[in-house]
Amino acid sequence: MSVAKPLPHDAAPLHVTGQARYVDDIPTPANTLHLAFGTSAHARASITALDLAAVRAAPGVIAVLTADDLPAANDVSPSAHDEPLLAEGEVYYIGQPIFLVVATSHLAARKAARLATVTYAEKPALLTIDDAMAANSRFEDGPREYTRGDLAAGWAQAATTVEGSIELGGQEHFYLEGQAALALPQEGGDMVVHSSTQHPTEIQHKVAEALGVPMNAVRVEIRRMGGGFGGKESQGNALACACAVVARLTGRPAKMRYDRDDDMMITGKRHDFRIDYRAGVDAQGKLVAVEFDQLCRCGWAQDLSLPVADRAMLHADNAYFIPAVRITSHRLKTHTQSATAYRGFGGPQGMVGIERVMDHLAAELGCDPLVLRQKNFYASGGRYLEQENEQVAPSTAGVEEDLTSRGAVATGEPDKVVAVPVGAQTTPYGQAVVDSVAHELVAALCEKADYAGRRAAVERWNAENAVLKRGLALTPVKFGISFTLTHLNQAGALVHVYQDGSIHMNHGGTEMGQGLFQKVAQVAASRFGVPLERVKITATDTGKVPNTSATAASSGSDLNGMAVAAACDEIKARIAAFLAEVHQADPAEVRFEGDAVLVGADVIPWEKAVAEAYVGRVSLSATGFYKTPSISWDRIKGEGRPFFYFAYGAALTEVVVDTLTGENRMLRVDILHDAGTSLNPALDIGQVEGGFIQGAGWLTTEELVWDNTGRLTTHAPSTYKIPACSDRPPVFNVALWPNANREPTIYRSKAVGEPPFMLGISALMALSDACAACGPHYPALEAPATAEHVLEAIGRARAGESG
Amino acid sequence: MATVTMTVNGKSRTGEAEGRTLLVSFLREELNLTGTHVGCDTSQCGACVVHVNGEAVKACTMFAQEADGAEVSTIEGQANADGSLNTIQQAFQDHHGLQCGFCTPGMVMSAAALLKDNPKPSEQEIRNYLQGNICRCTGYHNIVKAIMAASGQDVSAVAAE
Numbered sequence: 001m002s003v004a005k006p007l008p009h010d011a012a013p014l015h016v017t018g019q020a021r022y023v024d025d026i027p028t029p030a031n032t033l034h035l036a037f038g039t040s041a042h043a044r045a046s047i048t049a050l051d052l053a054a055v056r057a058a059p060g061v062i063a064v065l066t067a068d069d070l071p072a073a074n075d076v077s078p079s080a081h082d083e084p085l086l087a088e089g090e091v092y093y094i095g096q097p098i099f100l101v102v103a104t105s106h107l108a109a110r111k112a113a114r115l116a117t118v119t120y121a122e123k124p125a126l127l128t129i130d131d132a133m134a135a136n137s138r139f140e141d142g143p144r145e146y147t148r149g150d151l152a153a154g155w156a157q158a159a160t161t162v163e164g165s166i167e168l169g170g171q172e173h174f175y176l177e178g179q180a181a182l183a184l185p186q187e188g189g190d191m192v193v194h195s196s197t198q199h200p201t202e203i204q205h206k207v208a209e210a211l212g213v214p215m216n217a218v219r220v221e222i223r224r225m226g227g228g229f230g231g232k233e234s235q236g237n238a239l240a241c242a243c244a245v246v247a248r249l250t251g252r253p254a255k256m257r258y259d260r261d262d263d264m265m266i267t268g269k270r271h272d273f274r275i276d277y278r279a280g281v282d283a284q285g286k287l288v289a290v291e292f293d294q295l296c297r298c299g300w301a302q303d304l305s306l307p308v309a310d311r312a313m314l315h316a317d318n319a320y321f322i323p324a325v326r327i328t329s330h331r332l333k334t335h336t337q338s339a340t341a342y343r344g345f346g347g348p349q350g351m352v353g354i355e356r357v358m359d360h361l362a363a364e365l366g367c368d369p370l371v372l373r374q375k376n377f378y379a380s381g382g383r384y385l386e387q388e389n390e391q392v393a394p395s396t397a398g399v400e401e402d403l404t405s406r407g408a409v410a411t412g413e414p415d416k417v418v419a420v421p422v423g424a425q426t427t428p429y430g431q432a433v434v435d436s437v438a439h440e441l442v443a444a445l446c447e448k449a450d451y452a453g454r455r456a457a458v459e460r461w462n463a464e465n466a467v468l469k470r471g472l473a474l475t476p477v478k479f480g481i482s483f484t485l486t487h488l489n490q491a492g493a494l495v496h497v498y499q500d501g502s503i504h505m506n507h508g509g510t511e512m513g514q515g516l517f518q519k520v521a522q523v524a525a526s527r528f529g530v531p532l533e534r535v536k537i538t539a540t541d542t543g544k545v546p547n548t549s550a551t552a553a554s555s556g557s558d559l560n561g562m563a564v565a566a567a568c569d570e571i572k573a574r575i576a577a578f579l580a581e582v583h584q585a586d587p588a589e590v591r592f593e594g595d596a597v598l599v600g601a602d603v604i605p606w607e608k609a610v611a612e613a614y615v616g617r618v619s620l621s622a623t624g625f626y627k628t629p630s631i632s633w634d635r636i637k638g639e640g641r642p643f644f645y646f647a648y649g650a651a652l653t654e655v656v657v658d659t660l661t662g663e664n665r666m667l668r669v670d671i672l673h674d675a676g677t678s679l680n681p682a683l684d685i686g687q688v689e690g691g692f693i694q695g696a697g698w699l700t701t702e703e704l705v706w707d708n709t710g711r712l713t714t715h716a717p718s719t720y721k722i723p724a725c726s727d728r729p730p731v732f733n734v735a736l737w738p739n740a741n742r743e744p745t746i747y748r749s750k751a752v753g754e755p756p757f758m759l760g761i762s763a764l765m766a767l768s769d770a771c772a773a774c775g776p777h778y779p780a781l782e783a784p785a786t787a788e789h790v791l792e793a794i795g796r797a798r799a800g801e802s803g
Numbered sequence: 804m805a806t807v808t809m810t811v812n813g814k815s816r817t818g819e820a821e822g823r824t825l826l827v828s829f830l831r832e833e834l835n836l837t838g839t840h841v842g843c844d845t846s847q848c849g850a851c852v853v854h855v856n857g858e859a860v861k862a863c864t865m866f867a868q869e870a871d872g873a874e875v876s877t878i879e880g881q882a883n884a885d886g887s888l889n890t891i892q893q894a895f896q897d898h899h900g901l902q903c904g905f906c907t908p909g910m911v912m913s914a915a916a917l918l919k920d921n922p923k924p925s926e927q928e929i930r931n932y933l934q935g936n937i938c939r940c941t942g943y944h945n946i947v948k949a950i951m952a953a954s955g956q957d958v959s960a961v962a963a964e
Contacts, residue, residue, distance in 0.1 A: 008896050015904030016892035016911055018838015018878030025837035107828075174939050176842045176850055176905035226840070226905030227939050260843045513903025513940045682899050686941060690902060693942035717847040717937065725933035725943040730926075732944055 002522035002532045003747050006682030010518040010537050011224065011511075022226050023180040023196045024257050032182075033062060035242050035256040036109035038099040038116050039266065040091035043125035043335040043710030047089055047098065051117040055101060058115055060108030062250065065100040070245060072212030076237035078202060079407025080302040083338065085210065085241050091120070092300035093335050094711045095265035097238065102246050102254070110259065125335040127710045129274050129295045132332035139302050139331040146313055146638035148428045149324030154289025158280025162360040165277070167782045168349050170297075171270035171342055171698045172714075174722050175512075177226020179236050179267065180257035183207075183243035190217045191244050197236040198228045198510050199550035201404045204542045210241040211248055215542075218244070223539035228512035229694070230341030233550045234303055234405070235267040264715040268340030269704060271308055272297050275353040281361055285375045291326045292316050292353055296346075298331050299338035304407045305331055307484055308339070308346035310635055314642065315350035317428055319438040319478040320358070320376040325428045335710055341406070341552060343757045347479055348695065352783065355475050355761050359768055363778045368455065369765070370474050374442060377476070378425050381435040381742065404549055406485055431480075431641045434742070438476050441672050441737050442650045445474065449652045449670035449733070458654070462773040467659055470667075471770025474652040475762040479755040480643030481554055482631050488549040489628035489644075491559035495524065495567040497620040501607035503528065503535045507624075508548030509560035510540045514753055515683035516556040522679060523561045523746060527568035529592035530606050545623075554647075554751035557679060559626055561746035567624025574620075575613045579604065582616070630743075645743045647750045649673035651692060651759035653729075657770040662791030664767055666696065668731035671759055676741035676750030688734050688756040695760020697723040699783045700767070771797050807871045811836070812880025820867035826860070827851045829867035830877060838878040838908045842937070849936030852909040852916075853877045859916035861935070878908035881915065891915055891953040898958070900949035902940035910936050914950045923954050 014020035038055065052064050067074050067086040077083035087098045099116065103109035126132050155161075181203075182194040191211060195203045200220040208215045220240075225232055239256045246254040258266065276293040294312055298305035313327045358376070362369035402408060424432035446452070451474060458470045483489050493507040505524050511517045517537045525532045542548070549559070575597065576590035585600040592598075597609040604612070614620060633642035651671045657664040671692060675684040701721040705713045714720040740748040764785055771779035771790060775798035782789045808817045811834060818833035830836045830853070839862055842850035846864040853862045854876040883889050888896065891914050901907045910933070917924060917932045924932065929950050930943075938946060951958045 008899060009901060009904075011904060012896040012901060013888065013892075015901050015907040016878075016888060016895050017882050018836070018908045020904050021837070022840070022905065024841075025831075027835065174937075176848060176903065176937065176939050177840070178842075225903065226842075227903040229939070260845065513901075513905075515902070686899050686902055686945065689942035689944045690940045691942075694939070716845055717843050718845065722937060722939065723942075724937065725947065726930045728930070728943045732942075734944075 002525040003679050004677065005522065005680065007518060007522065007532065007680060009515050009683065010521060021223060022177050023182055023194050026182060026194055028182065028255060029253050032253040032255055033102050033104065033246055033250060034106040034109045035246060035254060036101045036113040037097035037262070037266065038101060038113040040087065040094055040096040040098055041118065042091060042120045042122055043094050043127065044123045045091050045120035046123065047087065047091065047118060048121050049119035050098070052099060054115040054117070055112045058108070058112035060104040061101060061112045062104065063102040065102065070210070071248060073209040075209065076206055076241050077301055078234040078237070078303060078402060078405035083301040083303070085238055093337055095337060097266065100242055102250070106257070125710050127334055127336060127706060129297050129332055132297070132334050133295065133330065137333045139298055139305055139333055144309070144313065144329045145326065146428055147326045151289050151291070151324045151326060154324030155280060157282045157288045159283040160361065160364055161278065161280040162357065162364050163278045164360055164780055166275050166352065166356045168273040168275065168352055169784045170272040170339065170704045171702050172264055172704060172720055173229045173231030173269065173342060175225065175227030175229060175231055178258045178260055178263045179232065179239050181236060181239040181243045182253065182255045183240070183247040184253050185247040185251055189213060191247060193218065193220045193240050193244055195220055195222055195236050195240045196225045196232055197222055198225070198232045198512060198552055199234065200510065200540055200542050201548045202234065202402055202550065203236060203240045205402045205404065206237045207240055207244040210245055219541065219543040221539050221541045222510055225510065225512040229343045230345065230552065231267065233341040233552050235340055261715055265712060268299060268303060268338045270342035270698070271305065271339040271346065271349065273312070273349045277353060277357050279357040279361060285365065285372055287320060287322050287376050289324045290322045290357060292328065294327065294329045294350065294353065296329065296331055297334055297339065299334055299336045301338040302407065303338045303340050305339060307406045308341065310346070310484055312346035312350035314429060314480060314484065315347040316353055318351045318354045319378060319436065319476040320354060321378050321425045322428060327428060336706060337712070343694065344754045345553065347754065348758050351477070351758050352761055352764070355765060359765050360778055363772060370451065373476065374439065377438040378433040378436040380439050381433070381437065404488065404547060406483060406488065406550065406552065408485060429642070430639045431643060433646065435645055436478065437648050437674060437737065437739055438478060441648055441674065442474065442476055445650050445652055445670060445672045451652060454654065469657050469659055469770045469773045471655045471657065471766040471768065471773065473762050473765035473769050474650060475765055477649040477755050477758045478646045479758065480646055481558065481751045482628055482642060482644045483549065483553045483555060484633055484635065484642045486631055486633055489555070489559065489631060490549065491563040491626050492545040492548065493560060493563035493567045493624040494544045495564060495571060495622055495624065497571055497610055499611060499614040501534065501610045504538060505535050505564060506538045506541065506544045507560040507564050508540065508545045509556040510551040512551070514556065514687060515680060516551065516560065519557045519679040519683060520561050520564050524564050524568050527565055527572065530595050554753035554755065556753065557749065558745050558751050559628070561679070562626035563624040565624065565746060566626055567622045570622035570624065571620055574618050575609060578613050578616050578618045579609060645741060645750065647674055647752070647755040649755055649759055651762040653762040653766040655763065655766040655770055657767065657790055659774055659794050662787035662794065664787065664790055666729035666763060669729045670733045672735055672737045673756055674737045674739045674750060675752045676739060676745065677748040678736055679747060679749045681736055684736060684752045685734055687752045689732070691756030692759045693723050693728060695757040696763040699760055699764040700785050703784050703786050774798055805868060807867050809870050809873050809875050811875045812877060822866070822868060824867045825863050826865045826867050826870050827862035830862060836877050836879050840905055840908060842905065847937070849909040849913060850906050852912040852936065854912060854916060859913055878911060881911060891918070894949040894953035898945050898949040898952055900941065900946040906936060906938045910938065910946055914953065917950070918954055923956060926951065
């Protein structure tokens with residue numbers, strides 16, 4: 001069996017020799033055109049005059065397009081039709097595309113784009129959360145609110161309460177490969193688009209709209225991305241549509257890639273939040289009531305902000321049972337880049353809220369935060385009986401929107417809510433938590449990493465050292481797996497077996513480095529019982545597998561692995577039926593293993609079995625389809641079972657802080673993470689390590705700064721600090737927690753793309769712990785915990801709020 | 804436009820370059836050596852590291868004309884003569900030192916330059932040396948491990964797994 005083996009990434013030999021092709025590496029025809037956007041210099045303004053003469057006259061420029069020149073739809077939004085490709089007289093953020101330069105080279109296009117004379121009539125811009133709240137500038141008609149339990153009764157039981165607020169910065173994806181697209185015009189008005197995208201179907205849909213053609217006239221292909229992290233779920237639409245429109249209008253291939261600077265100015269980032277909280281525990285330290293106000297800065301267009309903000313609400317409990325709770329979410333519209341999907345999709349922000357509450361309550365109680373956390377974990381899942389899984393029909397929705405976008409609206413009747421097992425604790429949104437391993441996993445991590453000994457050592461160190469203070473924190477992760485828009489939880493695959501026994505595998509998932517293709521190929525090889533070398537991994541292609549969901553929500557392996565397994569099993573069944581008849585055996589006893597097909601006592605080598613089946617006129621090609629069972633969700637009421645299961649993990653981080661400067665570093669990190677029965681432990685550990693570092697980066701050094709005109713001032717790696725090799729902790733122990741998924745996922749594995757990101761919260765809480773060692777007051781550390789924020793927190797710890 | 808000639812991966816190559824054409828653009832667009840990547844355009848991410856006369860250089864921070872007459876090696880020239888992976892390349896594969904792979908060519912080229920000067924670097928020396936090479940996927944752990952392994956050192960001390 002190929003599954004469960006720690007095989008290297010399938011493309012590793014191509015990557016280390018420079019042969020792996022990204023969109024910008026694809027050889028282009030000699031007459032290819034290159035594009036660049038001219039962008040807005042003001043956060044909110046009307047354009048009163050647009051003089052493009054100098055742009056048109058610049059060397060190498062072939063054409064300059066404005067909104068009036070577009071042949072069909074002027075929209076690149078994933079859902080709400082509120083995001084024009086090119087501005088129509090009004091601009092809403094600094095960096096918004098106004099016009100499109102078409103030139104003979106990338107450099108010529110970029111240089112010319114700077115030559116426009118744009119006259120603006122400036123209008124007041126809303127830039128901050130407070131600006132937007134004051135103006136009631138928001139998406140949806142009002143805040144969303146989920147409540148559960150009797151809050152008044154909860155507060156009456158509270159022996160200790162805290163109240164506070166935390167600012168949480170956004171995050172730039174900084175995929176190493178910037179956004180890129182290449183459009184190749186075909187006969188009869190058809191278009192082939194290569195796009196660095198996590199969502200080829202959405203690219204296909206938006207390009208079709210931009211050209212005014214049906215989706216069958218557009219084919220989108222993507223072999224790999226140089227990183228995505230959510231930043232290529234909807235943000236590639238503009239480039240793909242621009243290229244396709246130019247290819248249509250000129251009849252020539254068109255390519256566009258954002259330079260890093262353009263990429264950071266134009267595209268959306270992680271949503272920044274402010275979370276106001278009030279929380280209480282009873283005399284035993286059990287949570288009795290928690291209230292959150294999540295204020296989410298969405299930027300100028302809706303993009304995927306509604307489901308992002310929903311997911312923040314859905315993770316406001318993290319791994320803790322909260323009997324009475326209110327979560328209110330404000331989705332605020334501001335004149336800044338439109339915030340978008342980013343690994344965790346709001347979950348990390350929601351989770352930081354409750355972890356901050358636990359940290360603050362522990363400080364108030366004067367106890368070790370870990371003790372408080374453990375007291376409040378959801379009960380262990382082992383005590384619940386296996387649930388019956390029932391198939392649920394996907395919701396139907398309207399036809400106007402891109403139904404494959406996470407921003408789409410579910411218009412069908414909510415599916416039947418799945419029954420809660422008797423006695424099970426439920427989340428604030430009513431889903432039974434029947435798979436929790438938080439208690440066991442955290443206990444194992446404490447033992448393995450000597451939590452008690454190191455807690456004592458940190459206290460000793462802090463008693464003996466005045467300048468350098470250490471901090472320690474262990475935080476858990478419970479992350480819900482499934483798209484919260486239920487109908488997206490489906491996937492397709494296409495598998496061919498050729499007459500020589502080689503296998504061609506295709507599915508709707510995209511490869512962005514996470515190793516999805518390798519994991520799914522391992523599934524295919526295991527189904528057929530053949531060596532992995534027989535399976536050819538092929539580029540994602542809307543012409544092979546249609547109507548795909550984005551490779552997002554950590555769902556890639558769960559969905560596509562199952563779809564590929566279904567396709568393989570279909571072909572196997574046909575081969576088995578044929579060979580059983582020929583060999584006078586029972587088809588049910590035909591087995592596929594050891595690179596052969598076993599029929600009764602006969603061992604037929606794989607290639608021979610395939611050749612026989614071909615000659616016997618057996619179809620050796622099949623599609624596979626999968627839809628996640630047992631889920632249903634009403635996002636307005638906040639009720640149901642949005643998640644098929646939860647993935648768990650925990651991280652213990654130790655830091656040291658220089659109390660004179662606020663500078664700090666991680667000293668040691670220990671992680672245990674639940675990837676179910678891992679499909680590939682090496683790839684999964686890679687996701688855990690990389691996810692942790694990216695999460696810790698978000699909460700420590702990665703600071704986005706906008707000036708008071710709304711200009712992003714951190715638009716290059718010189719000013720935006722992502723973790724470097726020297727920043728990683730000197731001791732970094734990562735292990736997987738063996739925990740077969742109780743739900744029938746592909747080989748009982750669990751999704752692993754996003755959950756480890758939130759292990760990085762332990763770095764923030766460890767820094768808070770170090771700051772708390774500086775004085776008697778709660779430090780209320782803001783995120784990202786830059787040296788400046790750490791220094792401020794130390795001041796508060798020493799002197800209280802006036803610090 | 805000027806004609807520029809350089810030895811690239813052992814072969815003499817000639818192409819056209821403006822005065823301001825960057826070496827990375829020349830390699831990618833003129834010579835079709837697309838394994839050298841452009842990540843940040845501003846000499847910070849290290850995805851474009853190549854060797855010029857044996858020294859590691861960020862190819863987006865040098866003009867093509869400056870490399871006229873130089874010996875340049877790129878990721879495409881790193882494999883052994885028989886096409887098999889060299890020690891560093893093999894170690895990146897074996898130790899999972901890559902995910903999306905976009906930073907990998909620069910990492911491999913930087914690692915080769917490090918090991919030429921310092922055949923048995925300590926873990927800390929590797930970490931400091933690679934500060935100019937950004938990886939957004941891996942968290943660096945397996946990259947450091949790969950370079951330790953490529954230098955013939957025991958990697959069991961590099962924790963994890």
